[in-house]
Amino acid sequence: MRALLLSLALLAPFASAIANDDVIDTHVHLWNGEASLAEYRAKLKAAGLSVERFGAMWFGGPNQARAGNPADISARNDALIALGKKHPDMIPIATVHPYDGDAALAEVTRVASRGVKLLKIHPHTQGFDAADPRVLTLVKHAGASGLVVLLDNASIVPADNEKLFNLALAAPKTKFIFAHMGGMGFRFWNILALARTAEGLFAENIFFDISGVTLFADSPVKDEYVWTIRNVGVDQVLIASDYPQMSLAKTLEAFDKLDLTEEERAKIRSGNAKRLLGL
Template sequence: MRYLPLICLSLLLSVSNASAQVASPPVFDVHVHLRDGETSLRAFEADTRSAGIELAGLGAMWFGGPHQALAGNPADIRVRNDGVIALAERHPRVVAIGTVHPYDGQAALDELERIASQGVKLIKLHAHTQRFDVADPRVLALVRKAGELDVAVLMDNANIVAGDSENLFNLALRARDTTFIFAHVGGLNFRFWNILPLARTADGIDMDNVYFDISATVLLMADSPLEDEFLWTLRNIGIDRVILGSDHPQISLARTLEAFERLDLSDEEKAAIRFGNARRLFGLDAP
């Protein structure tokens, strides 16, 4: 009989742990590269299941790494956009992320309009790998068109290119009717974005069209000497403007969440970043 209390305690701990897992907020991953369509999606979902992650949804793009949407071949971009649109139609949790190349001019604008008419609400642009200059007038024309079509623009902001954050700030300022998500929240130049609370003090400037995903950068920040500054930056940006992203397959969602959970954020802040903000931005249903 003396073992009974230990058995009861073990059962209570098991129930407690199970309840904590059930209560864990769902996750929306806004930054997922599915280079092989259905095959890549199955692999991503298997990874999340094995890690015990409740997946509310994902933003899926077809290009990345060695597979880029380069200028000069809009017909190929069109075919590949159709692939990710079809994938999203088969899988309700998938938010299709299309792309175009700004230097394709009118062809890019036409493709943007076409995919928007098919329900695409988000496109991805990557200045470094797609080889374009953010300050080019064709980029401004494209993102303004996206705003007119109610399509948000996810743009790389890892500061691989000199002046990356500064150019993106100016782009968002010049295209205020367009919603932007800046991926990687500036990388190791995240401090730049503390300019936002000061910019918002200027008449007529609220910068409410700017969101950030914390993919990749969060791995460097958790438990680092910079963590306090990073959290200070996220709160200056506004926690309601921050979205979780993994950059799968380069970085897994499980690894991203492991780092994210080590950040000294409140439960409410974590829930907003994991799913709440994306739910509001994209009009998602709860899982």
């Protein structure tokens, strides 16, 4: 018996490492390129974590992708793509500004030809209206180019949920990830359970990342949050940290407090991202 217990004790860290590896963090900001990447890895190591893959973007925080300078956006996208080639576990997430019109569409085509799978745009930090027709033109083109469109959905701009819902309905051939699943307005997304009952309305093209789950893990609405995850569809939900604003360690700690089955956890931690991105 003592030998068995000793063997189990020796195997425990190995089993934990295997579990930790089975994570794809789909929302990481590398504001300072390789230096930010080194910091991200160092914080994972300090927390005893590792990731299978992670999706990284260059803009946000001090770096903004504003309209009117598409050449600068292209150069920064190229730097991110080059960084991704050096680090095979990194999934580059390019960006454009919808108001750059044809230049934005051309950049989407270009980054897609270089193997990019994800495009991030952010109504709040980039200063555009998700209901603007130029946004619809862009996301349709992105979808036709094989890109998944990641959009901020923290409910920090007016009618955020409603505009994104209508955008997804108007571009049924484009797959979307809505980051933060509505933030404190997450209840709105239970509407998808009803949308599925309307024949021909909803194309099942909306996915969510749950960066910001740290807000709900010890909250009075934790059960409602889990209920929403199941109503939008466990198969449509991805784990994400939004580093450096939130760490993956804190994100996973909060995620583990949600009343989900092991099968549901596995899908959210990595299975759904693999399926969506063809990894």
